[in-house]
Amino acid sequence: MSIRHGLLALLERGPRYGFQLRTEFESRTGSTWPLNVGQVYTTLSRLERDGLVVPAGEDDAGHALYAITEGGRDELRQWFASPVDRANPPRNELAIKLAMAVGSPDVDVRAVIQAQRVHTIRAMQDYTRLKGQALEAAAGEPGTPDRDDVAWQLVLDQLIFQAEAEARWLDHCETRLVRLNALSPRPEADDAPAPVPADEEAESAAEEDGGLRGALRRTRARR
Amino acid sequence: MSGQSAQQPSASPAAPASASAPPDAPVLRLESLTRVHGSGATEVHALRGIDLDVRPGELVAVMGPSGSGKSTLLTIAGGLDLPTSGRVIVEGTDLTTATRKEIAALRRRSIGYVFQDYNLIPALTAAENVALPRELDGIGARKARREALAALEETGLAELADRFPDEMSGGQQQRVAIARALVGDRRLVLADEPTGALDSETGDTVLALLRSRCDAGAAGILVTHEPRFAAWADRVVFLRDGSVVDMTLRSSAESLLTGGAAQ
Ligand SMILES: Nc1ncnc2c1ncn2[C@@H]1O[C@H](COP(=O)(O)OP(=O)(O)OP(=O)(O)O)[C@@H](O)[C@H]1O
Ligand SMILES: [Mg+2]
Numbered sequence: 001m002s003i004r005h006g007l008l009a010l011l012e013r014g015p016r017y018g019f020q021l022r023t024e025f026e027s028r029t030g031s032t033w034p035l036n037v038g039q040v041y042t043t044l045s046r047l048e049r050d051g052l053v054v055p056a057g058e059d060d061a062g063h064a065l066y067a068i069t070e071g072g073r074d075e076l077r078q079w080f081a082s083p084v085d086r087a088n089p090p091r092n093e094l095a096i097k098l099a100m101a102v103g104s105p106d107v108d109v110r111a112v113i114q115a116q117r118v119h120t121i122r123a124m125q126d127y128t129r130l131k132g133q134a135l136e137a138a139a140g141e142p143g144t145p146d147r148d149d150v151a152w153q154l155v156l157d158q159l160i161f162q163a164e165a166e167a168r169w170l171d172h173c174e175t176r177l178v179r180l181n182a183l184s185p186r187p188e189a190d191d192a193p194a195p196v197p198a199d200e201e202a203e204s205a206a207e208e209d210g211g212l213r214g215a216l217r218r219t220r221a222r223r
Numbered sequence: 224m225s226g227q228s229a230q231q232p233s234a235s236p237a238a239p240a241s242a243s244a245p246p247d248a249p250v251l252r253l254e255s256l257t258r259v260h261g262s263g264a265t266e267v268h269a270l271r272g273i274d275l276d277v278r279p280g281e282l283v284a285v286m287g288p289s290g291s292g293k294s295t296l297l298t299i300a301g302g303l304d305l306p307t308s309g310r311v312i313v314e315g316t317d318l319t320t321a322t323r324k325e326i327a328a329l330r331r332r333s334i335g336y337v338f339q340d341y342n343l344i345p346a347l348t349a350a351e352n353v354a355l356p357r358e359l360d361g362i363g364a365r366k367a368r369r370e371a372l373a374a375l376e377e378t379g380l381a382e383l384a385d386r387f388p389d390e391m392s393g394g395q396q397q398r399v400a401i402a403r404a405l406v407g408d409r410r411l412v413l414a415d416e417p418t419g420a421l422d423s424e425t426g427d428t429v430l431a432l433l434r435s436r437c438d439a440g441a442a443g444i445l446v447t448h449e450p451r452f453a454a455w456a457d458r459v460v461f462l463r464d465g466s467v468v469d470m471t472l473r474s475s476a477e478s479l480l481t482g483g484a485a486q
Binding site for chain 1: 450454456
């Protein structure tokens with residue numbers, strides 16, 4: 001999350017001081033990304049070092065103000081114009097966990113999927129309740145909607161859509177694993193209990209298994 | 224599947240079997256519910272022992288893979304089908320022992336049902352479709368129309384009240400079906416994929432509406448494949464092969480979004 005650019009965007013409305021930036025940042029994003037004031041000042045000093053903001057005196061109460069520079073405006077324009085990098089390491093833990101689970105004969109993959117699904121949908125329920133409250137509050141207020149309220153609703157939607165993508169992906173995994181018959185630790189049928197395959201045997205075992213593990217292995221090898 | 228249209232208008236409303244129940248008594252109770260379709264080699268165990276209570280104010284979402292028994296559960300809860308064994312109690316009336324007439328009265332008066340395929344009557348306008356269950360219930364035509372227009376307004380379709388189903392888009396027809404299920408004072412609202420033809424914004428509007436009905440004291444079940452719509456529910460029940468495999472409760476406030484997040 002780019003605190004730098006968030007602060008630049010707020011400063012574009014006019015000079016502000018640190019605590020004020022923090023408050024505005026949080027009200028715009030609904031405290032989804034809580035900032036402490038220390039982070040704000042560290043970020044401001046880096047922005048100053050890079051020539052994107054300059055000190056702009058004090059207000060009547062003696063707060064040190066900062067103002068955006070032309071360079072800062074360029075940086076901000078560029079930020080709005082470029083897509084956010086998709087590489088997002090934390091999310092991948094789930095993909096890695098599932099890939100590992102599929103490759104481990106003793107793991108009940110379906111249970112792994114279900115546990116994650118419950119967790120994800122529960123988070124969605126929380127976000128959705130907040131969204132319901134936000135929509136209700138907005139409906140109760142006449143006139144043009146407050147921009148900060150709208151921003152907050154959009155942030156909640158983003159969280160919901162992101163969680164939804166995860167839940168859908170989990171559904172997709174389960175459906176595919178069912179089709180490939182690669183789910184439970186081992187089918188409870190009376191075929192011989194599968195030994196943990198040694199590396200060379202794994203390939204052929206995987207083929208019998210519906211090819212999923214082999215497919216994963218091949219995909220990995222190709223990378 | 225029989226729709227609202229198949230109901231016989233009865234001259235005198237059947238006396239409800241329910242005695243005075245505590246206010247928090249479940250509106251719907253399913254006990255050890257099973258449903259077997261067919262027999263012998265083609266036997267399908269669509270439901271294998273489901274227990275579920277839905278109380279006033281509660282919205283329950285049912286999710287699960289295709290064929291897991293979601294629609295079967297809903298049709299039985301709505302009195303459109305009977306279980307092979309177990310009990311279905313709606314507002315104190317056991318549907319497995321009630322007469323057809325009692326079930327019909329309950330469906331007309333207490334149960335709102337949104338069908339997966341809308342089930343609108345092609346020869347009636349949107350407003351007439353929505354007003355029909357109320358008219359069958361014996362309230363005056365003018366009052367029924369007024370209620371129907373209010374329900375259509377809530378689903379954002381006020382301007383389309385006098386159109387026929389074949390003059391509306393799929394999503395608009397779906398919203399008419401939802402208005403029909405919500406019109407009047409339904410205690411139990413059952414919705415089978417009510418958002419299938421809706422974009423996510425319209426789907427949210429419909430879910431917010433369903434949510435507010437439940438907040439006002441109705442009990443609801445929502446069958447959906449869409450996690451984002453299921454997330455409006457108080458509980459999400461996961462079905463697989465006719466059994467409940469898991470359930471989420473809405474967590475209390477200890478999520479990452481507390482601390483002043485909700486204003
Ligand atoms: N009338 C019927 N005769 C025979 N089998 C049936 C009948 N109705 C449903 N089934 C079977 O019962 C099982 C559950 O069906 P149901 O319609 O409840 O699934 P569902 O969870 O609603 O699926 P979907 O998500 O695809 O709508 C399925 O295996 C289905 O084939
Ligand atoms: Mg179905």
